[in-house]
Amino acid sequence: MKELRLMKGNEAIAEAAIRAGVDGYFGYPITPQSEVLEYLMLEKPEERTGMVVLQAESEVAAINMVYGGAGAGKMVMTSSSSPGISLKQEGITYIAGAELPCLILNVVRGGPGLGTIQPAQSDYFQSVKGGGHGDYKLIVLAPASVQEMYDFVELSFDLAFKYRNPALILSDGAIGQMMEKVEIGEQKKRLTDAEVKERCPWATTGKDANRERNIITSLDLDPNKQELFNHKLQDKYKEIEEKEVRFEEIQTEDAEYLFVAYGTSSRICQKSVQLARAKGLKVGLLRPITLFPFPSKRLAELSKQVKGILSVEMSAGQMIEDIKLAVNCNVPVEHFGRMGGIIPSPGEVVEALEQKF
Amino acid sequence: MAENITNKDIVKEENLVYKKTDLLTDKALSYCPGCGHGTAHRLVMEVVEELEAQDKTVGIAPVGCSVLAYEFMDIDMQQAAHGRAPALATAIKRLYPEKYVFTYQGDGDLAAIGTAETIHACNRGENITIIFVNNGIYGMTGGQMAPTTLPGMRSSTSPYGREVASMGNPLKITELVAQLPGTYYVTRQAVHTPAAVRKAKKAIKKAFENQKLNKGLSFIEIVSNCNSGWKMTPNQANQWMVDNMFPFYELGDIKVPEE
Amino acid sequence: MAKVKGSIVVDIEKCKGCEVCVPACPTDVIQLAEEVNGKGYHYAYMANPDACIGCANCAIVCPDGVITVYKKKVDK
Numbered sequence: 001m002k003e004l005r006l007m008k009g010n011e012a013i014a015e016a017a018i019r020a021g022v023d024g025y026f027g028y029p030i031t032p033q034s035e036v037l038e039y040l041m042l043e044k045p046e047e048r049t050g051m052v053v054l055q056a057e058s059e060v061a062a063i064n065m066v067y068g069g070a071g072a073g074k075m076v077m078t079s080s081s082s083p084g085i086s087l088k089q090e091g092i093t094y095i096a097g098a099e100l101p102c103l104i105l106n107v108v109r110g111g112p113g114l115g116t117i118q119p120a121q122s123d124y125f126q127s128v129k130g131g132g133h134g135d136y137k138l139i140v141l142a143p144a145s146v147q148e149m150y151d152f153v154e155l156s157f158d159l160a161f162k163y164r165n166p167a168l169i170l171s172d173g174a175i176g177q178m179m180e181k182v183e184i185g186e187q188k189k190r191l192t193d194a195e196v197k198e199r200c201p202w203a204t205t206g207k208d209a210n211r212e213r214n215i216i217t218s219l220d221l222d223p224n225k226q227e228l229f230n231h232k233l234q235d236k237y238k239e240i241e242e243k244e245v246r247f248e249e250i251q252t253e254d255a256e257y258l259f260v261a262y263g264t265s266s267r268i269c270q271k272s273v274q275l276a277r278a279k280g281l282k283v284g285l286l287r288p289i290t291l292f293p294f295p296s297k298r299l300a301e302l303s304k305q306v307k308g309i310l311s312v313e314m315s316a317g318q319m320i321e322d323i324k325l326a327v328n329c330n331v332p333v334e335h336f337g338r339m340g341g342i343i344p345s346p347g348e349v350v351e352a353l354e355q356k357f
Numbered sequence: 358m359a360e361n362i363t364n365k366d367i368v369k370e371e372n373l374v375y376k377k378t379d380l381l382t383d384k385a386l387s388y389c390p391g392c393g394h395g396t397a398h399r400l401v402m403e404v405v406e407e408l409e410a411q412d413k414t415v416g417i418a419p420v421g422c423s424v425l426a427y428e429f430m431d432i433d434m435q436q437a438a439h440g441r442a443p444a445l446a447t448a449i450k451r452l453y454p455e456k457y458v459f460t461y462q463g464d465g466d467l468a469a470i471g472t473a474e475t476i477h478a479c480n481r482g483e484n485i486t487i488i489f490v491n492n493g494i495y496g497m498t499g500g501q502m503a504p505t506t507l508p509g510m511r512s513s514t515s516p517y518g519r520e521v522a523s524m525g526n527p528l529k530i531t532e533l534v535a536q537l538p539g540t541y542y543v544t545r546q547a548v549h550t551p552a553a554v555r556k557a558k559k560a561i562k563k564a565f566e567n568q569k570l571n572k573g574l575s576f577i578e579i580v581s582n583c584n585s586g587w588k589m590t591p592n593q594a595n596q597w598m599v600d601n602m603f604p605f606y607e608l609g610d611i612k613v614p615e616e
Numbered sequence: 617m618a619k620v621k622g623s624i625v626v627d628i629e630k631c632k633g634c635e636v637c638v639p640a641c642p643t644d645v646i647q648l649a650e651e652v653n654g655k656g657y658h659y660a661y662m663a664n665p666d667a668c669i670g671c672a673n674c675a676i677v678c679p680d681g682v683i684t685v686y687k688k689k690v691d692k
């Protein structure tokens with residue numbers, strides 16, 4: 001029998017972490033994602049699976065705890081919302097530079113600055129273009145339901161370990177707070193220390209006589225080596241772009257116009273597709289599930305079929321830049337968005353489509 | 358007759374009294390001649406060797422002159438962002454409670470940019486060892502003022518001497534963390550003389566043993582010279598340290614566990 | 617009467633000529649050489665080898681760990 005539970009998105013993340021056999025969670029409270037830490041504290045995962053859960057003194061400390069745990073080969077994660085994610089950028093670039101797997105959850109709220117506690121999608125650039133200093137990328141997954149919040153925890157770790165790269169779940173306040181039915185997976189066993197050693201022969205698990213010491217660092221003062229290393233990173237990102245693109249299409253077969261939207265915006269756009277079709281407009285929706293790697297190839301194909309693309313985002317227009325790059329001026333691309341914590345209505349989106357094309 | 362005995366007769370494996378521990382790699386240290394970092398590195402590795410803990414130890418290198426500590430210590434190590442070593446150590450120790458975990462940090466790293474991480478790791482009583490090398494200056498970046506720079510002490514960003522009224526007071530972070538219930542053993546040592554080195558090593562060993570006994574955090578400050586930053590010869594710098602640093606940063610135990 | 621005689625071996629190429637070992641020696645054995653090593657440092661050497669008692673003071677203060685110490689009991 002499948003176990004179904006009514007859960008908030010943030011709670012689903014926490015439960016998924018316990019069930020996926022995550023070894024450590026390090027967080028700091030911030031709305032609208034505090035339920036992740038609260039749920040974990042309430043559930044006593046140290047008793048359920050031996051998982052370590054710690055409220056850190058700041059987001060900076062939390063991400064650096066993740067850095068330490070990841071360097072030691074463990075499955076570790078943190079979560080926060082926009083202002084906290086900004087603070088984490090230092091740690092994230094070190095983690096990317098040291099090529100370590102981990103999971104970071106951003107339940108995005110409106111910005112800039114302290115902004116608002118309401119949902120937004122204005123951290124897109126920060127998420128998919130690196131975020132901190134240096135040339136690096138995160139694997140970015142964008143859930144559009146509470147079920148996906150749950151499912152993407154394990155998926156993120158699978159990808160993160162496969163590529164030795166940090167993964168980010170880019171959610172928003174709406175999905176974090178909304179309650180939906182979730183199908184809960186089985187409890188997985190946490191890896192033993194011996195299994196960790198086997199999976200991560202590079203990790204700082206203690207140097208024994210059988211191997212050279214393991215060093216986790218992002219430093220190389222020799223520019224030639226540093227350039228080589230950067231090439232290696234870029235090759236890895238290319239491979240991820242070739243193999244890991246995920247997206248969903250809704251009524252694109254006959255579409256003459258296309259919405260592109262992820263997360264909460266994509267839920268709105270599903271309704272907008274129905275409204276538009278009721279009006280006789282043949283509209284489809286492409287929902288990127290991975291924002292990096294971005295479904296550029298599929299967009300390029302669709303750009304030959306449709307007359308116009310509307311990027312719908314809860315931001316001033318960030319993802320639109322990646323869409324434009326993907327379609328390479330084949331077709332007009334416009335943006336429609338609301339900001340400051342406002343979720344657009346399905347009707348507004350259809351109106352915008354009619355106005356712009 | 359003793360007088361006839363040659364060096365060749367003495368320099369034999371069976372007569373060996375002291376050699377560099379094998380837990381230091383053969384790579385030449387990147388430190389300036391006479392810098393205390395080298396001695397401090399060696400003591401930590403000697404302790405790990407004596408505890409037969411090479412396979413059970415994870416060290417965290419800071420940002421500072423000792424950023425490359427992992428090149429010299431033959432153990433698994435992670436290199437932290439500036440000031441964040443105690444956060445890394447916290448996670449590693451909690452995920453591997455049976456391992457020895459230590460951070461090795463300078464005064465800028467530990468007492469300026471990493472103050473929060475330091476204080477909270479201490480306050481939580483993380484069962485780790487912090488080795489804190491206080492040379493009163495930012496060595497790596499070229500001798501700028503540190504939180505530990507003495508009043509009146511010159512540095513490249515206090516070229517006329519640290520003026521307390523505008524630049525603030527030096528921070529005795531070791532006394533500060535000794536106030537916290539989470540610290541178990543807090544001591545201030547030095548490595549400029551044979552006697553000091555022997556004492557410092559004892560302190561480091563005690564700190565590692567405390568981990569084994571799950572006692573909480575041990576904090577070992579090592580007051581050291583930065584002869585380059587202070588613009589002195591190593592022996593002058595050591596003397597200056599005795600005359601100026603020690604009166605302010607008094608050597609000795611600050612918090613000793615009641616047995 | 618048993619007497620102890622010591623000797624040190626300096627890894628010349630790794631010595632940085634910092635001179636920290638010199639005042640650490642209780643019997644004034646060590647001085648810096650006139651010559652320099654491959655890195656240009658005047659390296660430490662036993663200027664007064666007979667006085668060495670093998671106490672290892674020099675070795676334990678040497679920041680670069682380049683001194684190895686030996687000692688042997690000799691009968692007078």
Ligand SMILES: Cc1ncc(C[n+]2csc(CCOP(=O)(O)OP(=O)(O)O)c2C)c(N)n1
Binds near residue numbers: 439494497
């Ligand atoms: C975030 C950040 N800020 C500044 C620096 C530059 N920086 C490198 S080392 C250092 C100071 C190190 O001084 P200290 O911790 O006292 O160690 P020492 O070099 O004296 O051993 C600074 C400011 C950096 N690497 N990262």
Ligand code: SF4
Binds near residue numbers: 392497584
């Ligand atoms: S700059 Fe100062 S702290 Fe750094 S290696 Fe040189 S003497 Fe040591």
Ligand code: SF4
Binds near residue numbers: 635636677679
């Ligand atoms: S202390 Fe070591 S490095 Fe310095 S002069 Fe003596 S032997 Fe050479």
Ligand code: SF4
Binds near residue numbers: 622623624670
């Ligand atoms: S072993 Fe002792 S006596 Fe011999 S040179 Fe070294 S310090 Fe001097």
